[in-house]
Structure formats: C-alpha cells, structure tokens
Amino acid sequence: MLSRRWSGMVASLLVLSVVLAGCAKRPATTQASAPAPAGAVGSTPSGTGGGAGAAGPVAQSGPGAGTQPSGPAAAPTSRPEPREFTAIPDLKDINFDFDKYDIRPGDAKVLDANAAWLKSNQGYLVLIEGHCDERGTNEYNLALGERRAKAAMNYLVSQGVQASRITIISYGEERPLCSEHSEGCWAKNRRAHFLGKPR
Amino acid sequence: MRRPLSALVLGLFVVTLIAPWGSPPASRAQGVDVYINVTGGGAKKLNIAIPEFSVVAGTDAGGVAKLLATVAGQDLTFSQLFSVVAATGSIPANDPAALRQSWTEFAAAGAHAGVHGLLAIRGARLEAEMRLYDLTTPEQKLIGTKSFEMPSDQARRLAHKIADEIALQFTGDRGIADTKIAYVSGPRGAKEIMVTDYDGLGPRPITRNSSINLTPVWSPDARSLAYLSYKNGYPDLFRAFPFERRPEQTLAAFVGINSSPAWSPDGRSLALTLSKDGNPEIYVLILATGVFRRLTRHAGIDTDPTWSPTGREIAFVSDRTGSPSIFVMDPEGANQRQLTTGGYHTQPRWSPKGDTIVFTSRQVTHDLWAISPDGSNMRRLTAGPGDNQGASWAPNGRHLAFQSNRLGVWHIYAMLADGSEQTPVTRSPGEQTSPSWSSRLP
Structure with missing residues (x-):
C-alpha cells in the first residue's frame, strides 16, 4: 500500500512501374556513374571501402566513448552543385497525379521532347528536381519527390539519354511553384522540373 | 530519500493516475474519493500550494523567489496531474508556527499538498531547497525534501527541475519540464x-x-x-x-x-x-x-x-x-x-x-x-x-x-x-x- 512506484500501473502497387514504356532499358544502377559517396564524420578516409554502403565510424554513442570526430566529411565529389544548373527553355516540366510517380501518357510526349533536346545537345548535363504538393507529410514527400525525379530519369534513359548525364534531387514539398491551397495549385506543384548546365 | 506518502494522498493518486490512462473518460468519475478535487476538465488532480520561495541568503533583485513558484506551478499545471492553489507572498523560513498557520489556511482553501521553497542567492549561483508537506494529515507531515543548485542565469531551468522533482515525489514518475x-x-x-x-x-x-x-x-x-x-x-x-x-x-x-x-x-x-x-x-x-x-x-x-x-x-x-x-x-x-x-x-x-x-x-x-x-x-x-x-x-x-x-x-x-x-x-x-x-x- 505504501508502494511508491505507480509506473507499473500506468502502465501500390508501386511495383506499378515507374515507367510506362521502355522499362527494359532502365538502368540497374543509381543515377550517377561515379561511386556513391559516403559521408561520415571522423571516419578514416579509407573507411571500409567496398562501395556506398560503408563508412568509417561516425560517432561515439555514449558519453566518453569512442573517438572524437575530426570535422565534417569532405563534400561528395560525384554530385554536381544544384545551383550550377539553370533553366533551359526547351526542357519542360511534367506533372503527376496525387501520391503517384508514374509517367502519365501526355507527359511522356513532353519527356520525348526533353530527351530529343538532350540527345542533340550532348554538351549538357541535366538536373531533374522532384516535387510534391503541400499535402502529405515531410518525410514521405521527400521519398515521393525522389520517385518522381527517378521516374523522369528512367524515362529519359529509356529514350537513349546517358544515365551519367542525369542527376536527380528531391525537394519534397519544400519548393512549391504556387502557394495557394487549391487543387489547381497543387497540380502545378506535383512536378518534375528540368535544369541544364554545360559539361 | 523519498518517504512514503500518507495513505490519504496515496489513495488520491491511485485514482488520479489511473484515470487519465487506464479508463475511458466516461468511467473516470467512478471510485471517486471525497478528497479528490474534480476540475472542469473532469480529471482529478492534486491541489498543491506553491507560495513564493523564502529568500534565506542574498538579495533577490531579479524576483527569482517568485519566478520559481510561478514557473514550477505552470509546469505542474501543464502536467494535468496537479492543480495549483493560488498563493500570495512567501512563508517565512525557520518559523514553524507561521508555517503551520499557512498550511492550515491552504488546506482550508482546498490544498492537498504544500511546497515550502527556500532560496539562497550566492553570487552567480542559486541554491534552492523544497520541502513537500501533506496537508491532508492533521500533523501536516513533511513527506520529502530536495536541494538544487543552478547558475543564476538559469532560474527557469531551476524551476523546471523543482517541478519535475515534485511530480516524482508525488507520482513516482519524474516530470518532463526539464526538456x-x-x-x-x-x-x-x-x-x-x-x-x-x-x-x-x-x-x-x-x-x-x-x-x-x-x-x-x-x-x-x-x-x-x-x-x-x-x-x-x-x-x-x-x-x-x-x-x-x-x-x-x-x-x-x-x-x-x-x-x-x-x-x-x-x-x-x-x-x-x-x-x-x-x-x-x-x-x-x-x-x-x-x-x-x-x-x-x-x-x-x-x-x-x-x-x-x-x-x-x-x-x-x-x-x-x-x-x-x-x-x-x-x-x-x-x-x-x-x-x-x-x-x-x-x-x-x-x-x-x-x-x-x-x-x-x-x-x-x-x-x-x-x-x-x-x-x-x-x-x-x-x-x-x-x-x-x-x-x-x-x-x-x-x-x-x-x-x-x-x-x-x-x-x-x-x-x-x-x-x-x-x-x-x-x-x-x-x-x-x-x-x-x-x-x-x-
């Protein structure tokens, strides 16, 4: 009765293909041809080697344990600076249905034109931004934006654009084109946006 | 360190603690103890008095004695386990008769428990002691004490730690104000x-x-x-x-x-x-x-x-x-x-x-x-x-x-x-x- 502890008492089918046509040519690897960087502070430069999945020690987990981090890891070198890319009038946006990342038939034509421009302008690299509308939540929309950019990339690759020329980035819901809370606005914000830069 | 609470206060908390987590709102009123205050929200809470702290050393130019009581009171109110009984002024230190008189008045105003806080201001340090009293017993039993020390620019944090300790002593579960x-x-x-x-x-x-x-x-x-x-x-x-x-x-x-x-x-x-x-x-x-x-x-x-x-x-x-x-x-x-x-x-x-x-x-x-x-x-x-x-x-x-x-x-x-x-x-x-x-x- 005089017990002092009361705590005891309280006690998509998304396989649904990303690309409608031309899946067969979809690259098996990630978008960049360079090795994926692993960023981990305090890691020895060699890390554990062996590709993207490994990095050196990141941090001690408890007080006083482990090694002190030495400082920020070097910026990854295989990713071009997004700010170096600029708008190219011939590269048009495509849009997506709510919570979807498959390419709509009408947008495939836009992508065909984007692919044609890229094939005849081999000196250019392309950055594909994936965007969402404000509905949904942060973490999921980052993934959704990634899938949208990847779907657009896969389509371009299927049309013969080299994967090594393409970089993708997801902004989730963070960079809307239009800020009204309406379907018209949301539809514009669900997009893949294309930017270019000379090699 | 913590001493057993009186049976009365314990009984009160059995109901208080079970109700918010264990039973749907409709059944909260069951098993009501006459000593339990029912607030507008329907939850039963412990009524606690936290008068301004008594300054026992130094000069309280910054109003820390009052701030400690106010902020700790806000923290306890936020917890929804306590209801703070209004208080003005402080209870003198080292004056048992005045303390007894104050607690008798707070008990008459509905308080189940009282916090007597003492504050010493020593340069850039704050030292505080809190003493918890069970006001539902005729002897106004002292049920716990605790001392704290904090840099003087962290008076709010000191108050949060005091509130968390009060919650711990009454419920067995430390509060979350110091977060x-x-x-x-x-x-x-x-x-x-x-x-x-x-x-x-x-x-x-x-x-x-x-x-x-x-x-x-x-x-x-x-x-x-x-x-x-x-x-x-x-x-x-x-x-x-x-x-x-x-x-x-x-x-x-x-x-x-x-x-x-x-x-x-x-x-x-x-x-x-x-x-x-x-x-x-x-x-x-x-x-x-x-x-x-x-x-x-x-x-x-x-x-x-x-x-x-x-x-x-x-x-x-x-x-x-x-x-x-x-x-x-x-x-x-x-x-x-x-x-x-x-x-x-x-x-x-x-x-x-x-x-x-x-x-x-x-x-x-x-x-x-x-x-x-x-x-x-x-x-x-x-x-x-x-x-x-x-x-x-x-x-x-x-x-x-x-x-x-x-x-x-x-x-x-x-x-x-x-x-x-x-x-x-x-x-x-x-x-x-x-x-x-x-x-x-x-």
Missing part, C-alpha cells in the same frame, strides 16, 4: 532548426545556413540532434551538438535522399532512409562503425522509421500496397507486417511506453491517430481544426508535441496522449513545424 523541443522554423525554402524549452520559451537557432533544414530528432541522451539539411545542395543527414562546442558530423551524404533519421533507444544506431541503391529504402547506421545495413528491399517507397522502446521492432511507412501505410519489422528487416490499411498513413511515432504508435492520417486534412502495435485499438486523437500532424512523444509517454495550422500558419502544440488538453507551445511569428521532444536533460 527541450527542437523544431523547424521558417517559410518553405528557408527553414532553420531551432531549440526551445518545452514550454516554448527561450528559442534559439541551431542552424544558420540559409538553406532548407528539416526533421530534427533528438538523440536519446538529449545531447545531439540528427537532422536533414540541403546546405551542401542535396538532402543529407547531419548531427549537431546544441550544448557543446563540437563540430557537426555528417551522418549520411549518399547520392539520392538521406532522410528520416530515427535514433535507436540505446543511441548507438540510427534508422534512416536512403535511395542510393535506386529507391527509398530503410537502413540502419551503426554509429560506432559507420556501417549501413539495409532493412527493406521493395520497389516501392519505404521511409519514416520509428523504433519501439525495446529496440526490437521498427515501425515504418511503405506504399507497397498502394497508398502509404504503417508497417512493422524487426531491426534486421525480417518479419515485416502491415499494421494499417485503407488510408494514407505516415509519420509513425512509437510511444516510450511501447504500447502505442501515433501516426498522421490524411483524409481531407491531416489528423493524429493512434494504434496499438498489435494492430488493435485504432483511435483518433485530433479532429481539426486545420491539419494536425508530425507528433513527437514527451519522454514520459504522457504528452505529445505536434504541428497544427489551425490558426492559419503552422505552430507547435502539445496535448495529452489521449488528444485532450491541446495547448500552444511556440508563439514566435512565422511558421514552426516538425517538433522533436527531448528526453530529460542530462
């Missing part, structure tokens, strides 16, 4: 990480990179924050140390997204989302070795992991069956099972008590729901106004912080785990989102 809430501040395109006291006071910036910074998450020891930043151009994960002069760490900067950090309960690992292998999948990063272990292998989106408090399960979001739903797996990625169906469910957050997963459900707007880890007892916690999403548990599992745009712009709010007692936390201009409630500060 912080990290969040994202700013409009789209220019978001920085901030940290504030749990009550919204003292906000200060953690990042100042003029980029987009998202989803801060406290490590279990409350010493560091994992967060996403575009400061190097892409969505990468970093770790900041808000209370130390210590360089930031890069946690993950792979090609693709590096997002949704979730600390394991022991702080040694992070579950996170990487798309480096082609599409968003969940991985676990072992901090000591830097090794990333992949948990999910699916063509769809897998993201938004959250650990059970035992570390033996991870809930996450997947759209593998259509719209996003909550799934559960073990930390090796095996035994994946679907927990929710037929909705648009994201942002699972496993309770520190282990018995509840709160998540965001999108219908027309977003609201917070809860479900048991076995899939039973799905229930709604919020019903507007506006959108209510992005929950984070307080370390005692009794409160949740979340973001709501009910007033037109996003602010951080807190509520009890059953959705009641919703109250604003942040009051700054601009937008505040993505709260993460820390464990009790070290």
